[in-house]
Structures are given as structure tokens and as C-alpha cells.
Amino acid sequence: MSKYETVIGLEIHAQLTTESKMFCSCSTKFGNKPNSNICPVCTGQPGVLPVINKKAIELAIKTALALGCKVEPKNVFARKNYFYPDLPKDYQVSQFDLPLATGGHLDVDTEGKKTKIGITRIHLEEDAGKLVHQGAERIMGADSSLVDYNRTGVPLMEIVSEPDIRSPKEAAVFMQGLANLLLYIGVCDAKMEEGSLRCDANLSIRPVGAKEFGTKTEVKNMNSFKAVEKALIAEEKRHIEVIQEGGKITQETRFFDDTTNTTSGMRSKEFAHDYRYFPEPDLVPVEPSKEWIEEIRQTLGELPEERKIRWETDLQIPASTGNILISDKKLADYFEDTTLLYKKSPTTVANWVVGDINAYLNENKKAIDEVNFTPAQLAEILELIDKGTISGKIAKTVLVDVLKTGKQVKDVIAESGMTQISNEDELKKVIEETIKNNPKQVEQYKSGKTGILGFFVGQVMKGTKGRANPGLVNKLLKQLLEG
Ligand SMILES: [Zn+2]
Known part of the structure; x- marks a missing residue:
């Protein structure tokens, strides 16, 4: 038994199955020509105003109901400020202190161990664009990078779990369970390989029995359910090794490499206050009525x-x-x-x-x-x-x-020619042959060891390449052996 306990929490981003983007009417269609699904709103031009996609709110509420969350009577969009080339506005519209829903759970069964994994919150946000790096897979080492804003502004639902997960396997099972639920209720096509479902994991370890959490790291770039498990196994091992060697874990974001099965540091982990969140001044708070929530509940199926x-x-x-x-x-x-x-x-x-x-x-x-x-x-x-x-x-x-x-x-x-042989004459020939070739077993049968019948059935099956009708073989064998 390990003397350490692993603590894992997941942040899942699910792309919602809406036709249009979160705050404009651009298509969310995947695979179109780069920068063809864009407009002044999703590329952050001056003087434009966003409009909330009602369908996205509906799908997020549907998810909240399926996970037993409380749909908040008032949720507010906020600006998360940071710079990156795939983010034309220099801020992402997300939700911060007033998310869409809070407090639910998903039950998982990991190899017979049943656990209730808490859901901290569900909130809505918009996706960023996509960078295509030239000459390297990541921005580090690339000669240049191209940007495609088609994905910018696509509705994302972020589901944050409580740190209730205790093993990499359990994390993978949780992801699969959640993906399955999202598919059931039709809010996301839940394909990790295609990026419509993404997951970041926070992992820490602590001595068994300890109450306080250890220092966590965030693991990114897990592109399949299997990768979630593999990445977390690697990171769990790394934590234990660092601590056993007397070292300290640094709070940071780490990148999982699927080819080497290792994680490597990307950047020191940022804190919420680094983003200078403030309420989005161009959007009114969302206040879903009780009637509307009930209407959505009826569509859960x-x-x-x-x-x-x-x-x-x-x-x-x-x-x-x-x-x-x-x-x-x-x-x-x-x-x-x-x-x-x-x-x-x-x-x-x-x-x-x-x-x-x-x-x-x-x-x-x-x-x-x-x-x-x-x-x-x-x-x-x-x-x-x-x-x-x-x-x-x-x-x-x-x-x-x-x-x-x-x-x-x-x-x-x-x-x-695999049809079953149910012709008595045809089968009798094979059976008679079998009886002739196994006199010892015939004697045993006649002396009362009727259990040997199975041996004869097996021989007949072998002789007919499994095509004999077993019921008929049994009947004929008894007749011929006893006759
Ligand atoms: Zn647009």
C-alpha cells in the first residue's frame, strides 16, 4: 500500500451543440476554411455588442439538471483578461463569481468501487481561436504561427469537479461517465479526440490520513480518455518521487506528452486574481425563470x-x-x-x-x-x-x-457453407464412424459412465467442423450407443 493518497479534480470543457456562436450568429461548423466563420463581434472589432445565445444557456441548464445541480437564479458573465494571439479581444467572456449552476454530482463505478464525485460548478464561456504552429508542434520552437478565428466565440460549458477523485483510473472513468451523460442529453458530441470535449486535471498528493491538500499541479493536453489516465499516472509518480527525494512541488501548469508518457512544465500556475475578472458591461445578467427551467427539465428524456x-x-x-x-x-x-x-x-x-x-x-x-x-x-x-x-x-x-x-x-x-447439419442420415454416418473409432469410450459408456457422452459430442462436432445440430447429435448418440 502506498503511504500517499492522490487527490484529483477535473475541469472539463464541453463544446455545446449549438448552430451559432455564444455571442454572435456565426456558424460553429467544424472544418470550414480558416477565418470564414467570423464577424466583427467574435473578432473583437470596436463598436460591436454581443448577444447571448439562448440555446447555449438552455443546453447548460439541461446539463445542470442532469447532474443534479442548482440552477442559479442569477448568473453573470465576466471578462477574464489576458493576452494570447488566439484571443482577439484580449479578454475571454466567461463566468466568475456568479456561475450558471452549482453543487451537483456524478456517480462513478471504478472496477466495482462506487464513488459520488461532486460537481462544484457549471459555467458558460466562449472558446478561443486556434493557433497552427509552423515547424514545431507547440509554440515553443516554432518558426511562425498562423491563427484561425473560426473557433473564437464557440460556446463552451465548463464543468468543474470537486477534488473527490482518488486515482487516475477513477478520473478516466469519471470522464467517460460524463461524456456518456452529455451524449445522452444531446448537449455535446463528446469526442475527446476531436476536441469537442477537453479536460484539464489538478493533481496533488498527501500522506494517507492527512486533511490538508498537497501542492497541486495542473495537467493539460490530454486528448483521449486513455490519455487522461496515462497523464495522471505519470504526474502522480512524479509528485511522489519529488516528495520522497525531499523536494517540493511547484504549483504550475504542465503539458502531457503522449509519445513519451511524461509531463513537462509549461508555466507557473496563474491565480484567479491574475485575470482581473470584472462583470461584462455589455451583457445583462441571465435570470432563468422557474417555468423555463421546468420546461427544460421536460426535455431531459x-x-x-x-x-x-x-x-x-x-x-x-x-x-x-x-x-x-x-x-x-x-x-x-x-x-x-x-x-x-x-x-x-x-x-x-x-x-x-x-x-x-x-x-x-x-x-x-x-x-x-x-x-x-x-x-x-x-x-x-x-x-x-x-x-x-x-x-x-x-x-x-x-x-x-x-x-x-x-x-x-x-x-x-x-x-x-456453414449451415447447420440437421439431416439425421448425414449425422448418423459421422456418429457411427465416431463410435467405431473409439471402442474404449463405448465400453466405458456401456458400463454406466454416461458422462462420457460429452466426449462423443465433441468428436462429432470436430468431425463436422462445428456444423452439427447439437440437440440432434445428443439424441442420435444415445440411440446408437444404447442400441
Ligand atoms: Zn461572429
Whole structure:
């Protein structure tokens, strides 16, 4: 056991799924020609006035409700003053002492350990532009840098967690849980790799049992859920090493390098007062009415936990299976869509989805909507098993082939000749052959060791390359052995 305890808090930036920017009507569309989605407002020209995007407020309130936060009756935008080339106004419009929402939580289950992670606050702000460095990946060492203001002013929701996270793994699980929730309620497409969901982490360590926090560092540049875990493992290790060698941790911002799995110092960590926050004079405070908040609550839809409970009651899906399904909204939708096509046994559908299908997706690092395999195709395979056209075992092979090639189920089966053998005469031939070749085992069976039947089934399966109808094999074997 380590004598140190790790303390982690996360600051998550989620790009909201609005059509237009936070304070102007420019498009938020990704991938357009550089500096084509810009106007005098988002590039900070003199004499312009910002207008709040109502949809952005609505989506942030929706998130607050889903996380059990209190939506503040009055929230105020403030200017956060600093200079950087990607920030044309020299200040970012954010929220400071009066954020949109406070005090919620997200429950996480990290390898069986359940924890309630507090949410400190949710506030809205605008994104900065994007610098493209020439000759180096970072500004340090670059020959020159270009700036694209298309992203400037895109609505961002910042979600700040309490320092309740106790391990790098738990941080990654929290991020995944949050991303899943944001996807469920449709406020963010939550792709860390594409930057629509970003995360900075504050990490410190302290002796086990201590009440006071150690000195924290902030880790940036984690571009996937896996990177969150890897970066924090590296930083946790570094903290412990510095302290064990009698050194002191400096409060600073550190950059994670995914190729070396190390963090390096970027700059000394700034404090809130460095930014000279003051209320944005061009915007009125936002005061969402109770009626509007209730209206938004009605649009929340079914949250993951509620969905799991409904499946447990209506479809008899065990909670353990339900947990795997709800942790990936796309997979959960896939499961539910399939149960509508194959109504006989939702449990069978669930087992295939969390079993073979999920294993294939994990192995190939793909999401269910990135492979060519529709709910109708899974339903078709399950029907073919029921009809006895293919065995359950063959079905697993068919499934992988369909997933790999994107071909139709029927074509895969026809091409490979994998249909099940349910013809008695054909099977009898193989069984008789098996009996002839294993006289010792036949004797054992006849002397009462009927458990040996499994051996014969296995031999017949081998002889038919798994295509024999197992029920029929059992029946015929007994007949022929006892006859
Ligand atoms: Zn604009």
C-alpha cells in the first residue's frame, strides 16, 4: 500500500451543440476554411455588442439538471483578461463569481468501487481561436504561427469537479461517465479526440490520513480518455518521487506528452486574481425563470440510470449487464433497437451485445456505429439459430465475418457453407464412424459412465467442423450407443 493518497479534480470543457456562436450568429461548423466563420463581434472589432445565445444557456441548464445541480437564479458573465494571439479581444467572456449552476454530482463505478464525485460548478464561456504552429508542434520552437478565428466565440460549458477523485483510473472513468451523460442529453458530441470535449486535471498528493491538500499541479493536453489516465499516472509518480527525494512541488501548469508518457512544465500556475475578472458591461445578467427551467427539465428524456432500471423491470436484464450497456449510449440504443426486431428474448440480445459484439468493438477500438452491422442483422442471426439453420457456435463466426466484411448474413453463411447439419442420415454416418473409432469410450459408456457422452459430442462436432445440430447429435448418440 502506498503511504500517499492522490487527490484529483477535473475541469472539463464541453463544446455545446449549438448552430451559432455564444455571442454572435456565426456558424460553429467544424472544418470550414480558416477565418470564414467570423464577424466583427467574435473578432473583437470596436463598436460591436454581443448577444447571448439562448440555446447555449438552455443546453447548460439541461446539463445542470442532469447532474443534479442548482440552477442559479442569477448568473453573470465576466471578462477574464489576458493576452494570447488566439484571443482577439484580449479578454475571454466567461463566468466568475456568479456561475450558471452549482453543487451537483456524478456517480462513478471504478472496477466495482462506487464513488459520488461532486460537481462544484457549471459555467458558460466562449472558446478561443486556434493557433497552427509552423515547424514545431507547440509554440515553443516554432518558426511562425498562423491563427484561425473560426473557433473564437464557440460556446463552451465548463464543468468543474470537486477534488473527490482518488486515482487516475477513477478520473478516466469519471470522464467517460460524463461524456456518456452529455451524449445522452444531446448537449455535446463528446469526442475527446476531436476536441469537442477537453479536460484539464489538478493533481496533488498527501500522506494517507492527512486533511490538508498537497501542492497541486495542473495537467493539460490530454486528448483521449486513455490519455487522461496515462497523464495522471505519470504526474502522480512524479509528485511522489519529488516528495520522497525531499523536494517540493511547484504549483504550475504542465503539458502531457503522449509519445513519451511524461509531463513537462509549461508555466507557473496563474491565480484567479491574475485575470482581473470584472462583470461584462455589455451583457445583462441571465435570470432563468422557474417555468423555463421546468420546461427544460421536460426535455431531459430518459437518463442512463433510469433506462437501466426500466430494462431490469420490463426486460429482465440484470443490472450488471445493464451497466455495461448504458455506459455507451450507442450500444444501448443498438441493444434496444434489436429487441424491437427480435422480441423473443431480450436477454439473448443483451448477451450477444455485451459479449461477442462488444468484444469485437473493444478489440478493434470501434464504436457500434462505425461498423456495418445493423440491429436487423443481429436479429437475423438470432432467428437463424432458432430455426436451426446455424448453430450458436457457428453464429459467432458468422457474426465476426459480417462485422469484418460488412457483407450480408445470408451471403456469409452461403459462401462458407456453414449451415447447420440437421439431416439425421448425414449425422448418423459421422456418429457411427465416431463410435467405431473409439471402442474404449463405448465400453466405458456401456458400463454406466454416461458422462462420457460429452466426449462423443465433441468428436462429432470436430468431425463436422462445428456444423452439427447439437440437440440432434445428443439424441442420435444415445440411440446408437444404447442400441
Ligand atoms: Zn461572429
